Amino acid sequence: MSRAADVVNVVIAGLGGQGIVTASDILAEAAFTAGHDVKKSEIHGMSQRGGSVSSDVRFGAQVHSPMVPHGEADFLLISEATQVAANRHRLHPEGRLITPEAVPQLFQEADPERAARAARMVNVALLGVLSAHLAIPEATWLEAIRSHLPERLHEMNGRAFHQARGIEAIFGSLTGDRPHPATQ
């Protein structure tokens, strides 16, 4: 199948209870507010019992199917290392896999309580990494984050997002990543 260059395909995957659906809601809303056609699709139902969850988000001038075809994801965001193997087939050969390892600086807390708190922001941090590759204004992202998280989490998550975005902007380019053609 030819890769439609005007649609950005993102798959977000992890385990039930990790906020995968919320992360994909944030991305979908940011893309929507930025003026794109958006389709988002996921399988949920038994997620509270910790099974695999994945969500597809697609945006661009016009999106038809809500599902990212196998091997067509431009970005694959995975919040949990054990879930990489189950989802790698979703990624395009030139696509970018984004895991917490992209921003190790954010997850080096020795203090268990602070580490646990950081772990709950993994998805937003991954979105921060993703955002460095997309032409969606930071303010739009922050607005979407605020509208999907309770108020007491706004500041913490906003900071994690901003830091991850900054780290990726510097180090992501060193690893040779290029933004998706549709987002330039």
Added chain:
Amino acid sequence: MPQQLLTGNEAVAQAALDGAVSLGTGYPGTPSTEILERLGALGGRAQWAPNEKVALEVGLGVAFGKARALVTMKHVGLNVAADPLFSATYTGVDEGLVIAVADDPGMHSSQNEQDTRRYAEAAGAPMLEPGDAQEAYDYTLQGLAISARFQLPVILRMTTRVCHSKGPVQTRSERAQAPAPRYERDIPGRVMIPGNARPAHVRLRERLHNLARSELPEALLTDTGEDRQLGIIADGVAAAHAREAAPQARLLKLGLTHPLPIEAMRAFTQQVERCVVIEEGDPYLYTAARAAGIPVAGKPERFRFGELNAERVRRILDGDESPEPEPEAAGKPPQLCSDCSHRPVFQVLSRLGCIVAGDIGCYTLGVMPPFEAMDTCVCMGASVGVGLGLRHALPAEEARRVVSVIGDSTFVHTGLPGLAEMAYNPPETGHVLLILDNDTTAMTGLQEHPGTGRRLDHHPAASKLNYEAIALALGITDVHTVDPVDHKDDFERLMHDALADDRLTVIVARRPCSLASRRLAAFRAEQEPSEP
């Protein structure tokens, strides 16, 4: 109204509100559950029924009273509601009655892959099939209008990828005016004794015929694309996959799929060299087209199973028979939460070597290691009957190991008649029914039911079912209540004794689902004004 980003389910709820639906009712079931939850959150009147049959009957009564109703369920729910459905098309309705039924191709969270389109045809109900959230909104409103105009209940057939997919939705700026409810007696039309039902069947066929001849089948078609070589006829989300797989193809997307716009389909095929039907599940469109002598190609049998996507549609169109790619590793299956009250129950059942006639809910995960303590799971409520049947058939030694295990929501849904059967036709070795009362419908996302004593919006309900009293009222005298977490030993002893004894026993294992307890506590904290 500006565009909103909504799921298909949210769009149906919004349309119900904008279309002046006066009551939404249904029974939870993935992927349909969020429709009523959203309708309630938007301020509409939404309530859970004990099961889908009751929900449809309540909706029908609303429509008899000249008000509008929305009834929601998952595909297997329509099996339960099939009885009222097949006569509701005979009686017809006075006002809009839309039955939103969500299929689950690929069985992401279902026990089968049945295709609701067969029901629409069998019962003679008009059917609309949205393919995305915008159409879910538009077709709900359209369904209400068609229902009122042709006086028939309308099925809104959705699928997992329509229910749970988000897309931009343009909503109406004005809400429809609610009709004034009023009773008008119509004995020949409403009382289905044979003398009335015979003309009612003829009337149903006339109504369907009138709908088929109206402007609607054409109005609900979209015909796009330029190609004269390849034509595609598709419905629902399959049309979106087809458009992506074959961007140039001429694509006829059907909105009304019962009655089918068969002549428009015929005319379409005459304008293309080759025409392929792209549909998920059963070959419903394909069979109808071929029966009408329309030259279309279908899909190989293997695409009857599972969902379609753009890649699978490409394979159908190209005749590509190569094996489909598989993930490197399987995903992680769901598990009972670490502090789940079902855990100690299945430890005990496993230790006692029970033959477990199981049922559907979170507790079905008792089949997984380390418990592996479930022997059958068929459909909701089946645990009771299947357990009784096993008891009747097996030699006494084995029969005494059989226990029926059912969740609280499932017990209310369809376990009650099973309990009547148990009291009425007791096996020689007696029987044990274990009700796992975790005070919620956990499986589908923690919904309330008549046994929790709370309404859909979690506020107190008018009543709360008492399972122990129900068992006693049915004449079963051995009725016990136990907390399987705090009193696991007592529970084990009770189970052991009940199995050894040839009497009828009902054990209620009562312990709230921990997830539901946390959710309820948060809800209550939100309701109460914070202490100064």
